[in-house]
Amino acid sequence: MTPVLDIRGLSKGFTMHHLGQGFAAFSDISFAVNAGEFVLLKGANGAGKSTLLRTLYRSYLPQAGQVLFQSAHGPIDLARAADIDITYLRQTEIGFVTQFLVARPRVSAEALVAEPLRLAGMAEPEALDTARHWLQTFGVKDTLWPAYPTTFSGGEQQKVNLARALIRPHKLLLLDEPTASLDANARAALVRRLADLKAQGTAMIGVFHHPGDVEHLIDRVIDLTPNAPLQEERQDVAV
Ligand SMILES: Nc1ncnc2c1ncn2[C@@H]1O[C@H](COP(=O)(O)OP(=O)(O)O)[C@@H](O)[C@H]1O
Ligand SMILES: [Mg+2]
Numbered sequence: 200m201t202p203v204l205d206i207r208g209l210s211k212g213f214t215m216h217h218l219g220q221g222f223a224a225f226s227d228i229s230f231a232v233n234a235g236e237f238v239l240l241k242g243a244n245g246a247g248k249s250t251l252l253r254t255l256y257r258s259y260l261p262q263a264g265q266v267l268f269q270s271a272h273g274p275i276d277l278a279r280a281a282d283i284d285i286t287y288l289r290q291t292e293i294g295f296v297t298q299f300l301v302a303r304p305r306v307s308a309e310a311l312v313a314e315p316l317r318l319a320g321m322a323e324p325e326a327l328d329t330a331r332h333w334l335q336t337f338g339v340k341d342t343l344w345p346a347y348p349t350t351f352s353g354g355e356q357q358k359v360n361l362a363r364a365l366i367r368p369h370k371l372l373l374l375d376e377p378t379a380s381l382d383a384n385a386r387a388a389l390v391r392r393l394a395d396l397k398a399q400g401t402a403m404i405g406v407f408h409h410p411g412d413v414e415h416l417i418d419r420v421i422d423l424t425p426n427a428p429l430q431e432e433r434q435d436v437a438v
Contacts, residue, residue, distance in 0.1 A: 209264030242423035374405030
């Protein structure tokens with residue numbers, strides 16, 4: 200089976216211009232993720248977990264290495280793809296969930312959540328119905344659905360963010376601590392949704408504040424701690 204994502208020799212560093220020196224956030228990372236596989240990234244604060252996810256999402260350009268993604272239109276190296284192709288893949292096949300909602304002025308919670316379905320061509324009434332289903336599932340009360348999330352509490356915004364990010368399946372889903380500071384019900388709803396998506400074949404790479412929440416989903420652990428053995432098989436791992 201060809202992996203959904205095949206990462207080869209990936210390195211990313213930052214230059215601190217004011218200090219006149221650079222450092223590596225991670226270097227020479229290689230691993231592959233198959234359809235329906237769930238890879239947990241671990242490592243201390245500053246180990247490079249968020250930087251790796253942002254590099255895979257191509258928010259950062261790596262200095263070296265390949266990120267081969269099997270898109271619906273054939274293989275593409277995300278490290279070298281044109282920005283326009285990256286934009287298209289983000290709308291269709293590659294999702295990224297963080298703790299933070301990017302709210303927009305005068306866009307209601309339900310419209311924001313429905314937007315990925317509207318962009319995929321779904322008619323508005325059906326997209327709104329589906330959006331309301333996910334807002335309900337993540338515990339956003341119905342009085343807030345037509346309201347503007349710019350005024351919501353942090354936890355409410357996080358739930359809107361999850362509903363929007365997970366409303367449609369992706370081939371590849373990147374997750375950066377999506378459960379940090381969520382209440383128990385929303386965490387449970389998130390884990391159920393991830394299990395569903397995994398069963399539908401989504402490949403996932405994620406960092407979790409409470410890895411115990413997703414323990415039953417984890418196939419492999421990648422440890423970004425410097426000098427740690429990179430890959431551990433699931434059965435050897437206590438999370
Ligand atoms: N845009 C950036 N510019 C400079 N340094 C950065 C940038 N992003 C992250 N870093 C640094 O890279 C290292 C890894 O950060 P990060 O990937 O956020 O770690 P983690 O998510 O594992 O806690 C840290 O030392 C951080 O300060
Ligand atoms: Mg991080």
